[in-house]
Amino acid sequence: MSAYTINPMTSHGTGAEIRGLDLSRPVDPEVKKRVNDDFAKHHVLIFRDQKLDSHQFAAAGEIFGPLMSHHHKDIRAGHPEVYEVRNVEVAPGKYHIQGGSFHTDHSNHPCPPRATVLHTVSLPRSGGDTQFVNMHLAYEDLPETTKRRIGGLKAVHAFESRYSPRKLRPLDEEGRKQLPPPALHPLVRVHPDNGRKFLYLNPVRIDAIIGMTDEDALALVAELMAHATQKKYEYRHKWVMGDMVIWDDRSVMHQANPDYDMKELRHLYRIMIQDDPKHWVAEGEKTLAAAAA
Numbered sequence: 001m002s003a004y005t006i007n008p009m010t011s012h013g014t015g016a017e018i019r020g021l022d023l024s025r026p027v028d029p030e031v032k033k034r035v036n037d038d039f040a041k042h043h044v045l046i047f048r049d050q051k052l053d054s055h056q057f058a059a060a061g062e063i064f065g066p067l068m069s070h071h072h073k074d075i076r077a078g079h080p081e082v083y084e085v086r087n088v089e090v091a092p093g094k095y096h097i098q099g100g101s102f103h104t105d106h107s108n109h110p111c112p113p114r115a116t117v118l119h120t121v122s123l124p125r126s127g128g129d130t131q132f133v134n135m136h137l138a139y140e141d142l143p144e145t146t147k148r149r150i151g152g153l154k155a156v157h158a159f160e161s162r163y164s165p166r167k168l169r170p171l172d173e174e175g176r177k178q179l180p181p182p183a184l185h186p187l188v189r190v191h192p193d194n195g196r197k198f199l200y201l202n203p204v205r206i207d208a209i210i211g212m213t214d215e216d217a218l219a220l221v222a223e224l225m226a227h228a229t230q231k232k233y234e235y236r237h238k239w240v241m242g243d244m245v246i247w248d249d250r251s252v253m254h255q256a257n258p259d260y261d262m263k264e265l266r267h268l269y270r271i272m273i274q275d276d277p278k279h280w281v282a283e284g285e286k287t288l289a290a291a292a293a
């Protein structure tokens, strides 16, 4: 068995760094089990010193499960499921930066991803950190009255909420064709791998909460977001060339930082890992269209 060392990155158990593992080669089943166990415990894993082409990167992601397709179909990096993240100049001096407010990926899908993975291709000299907040800790710290208030609530997640704090890049035609109808997800879920409850929030996509006025739903989401994004729940990742970072899209939210020199290229490969639909369907979650039928 190829050994590796693991070092926690925070005192609250969010994020851990792994050294001594070369992901350009297949890992044996024992290592695969160990990294998946570590992932359920730490929610964000940082694999240092990797140098992966897009196919090796896709294969490394499959240690955590089959890959999930991105809803944007137009930015591929030599592999059908490897998407590229880069600071793109959309007009002279104007850049589109993805993920610039706290969110979780693709929550408008009936079965959102288990995880997202990034790997460095090119980094700016400074800035461009990714922040993660632990949604287990955020839930566990809520007052009991709030836990009771939100326990049975379900949110409607659309591709882009009418109230999204930022504008998303429009989908191309193929992406539009494959877009699922808005999905219903509980605000509080149980993590299938570690059994802990977590808050499932995404202001970019939450368009309504069933049984609430939009005004009350927005106020509740804002209150929960203010609580969940406190520094005490955060791991802030400073990127180093060679990093491959995987995060759990259920137990953490994340945000990108457009605080670097936009003339410098920030370029990463990105993939998502499928979740098991039974984890979502078992909780009575379904698409709005199915609920209305």
Ligand SMILES: [Fe+2]
Binding pocket: 099, 103, 104, 105, 254
């Ligand atoms: Fe994201």
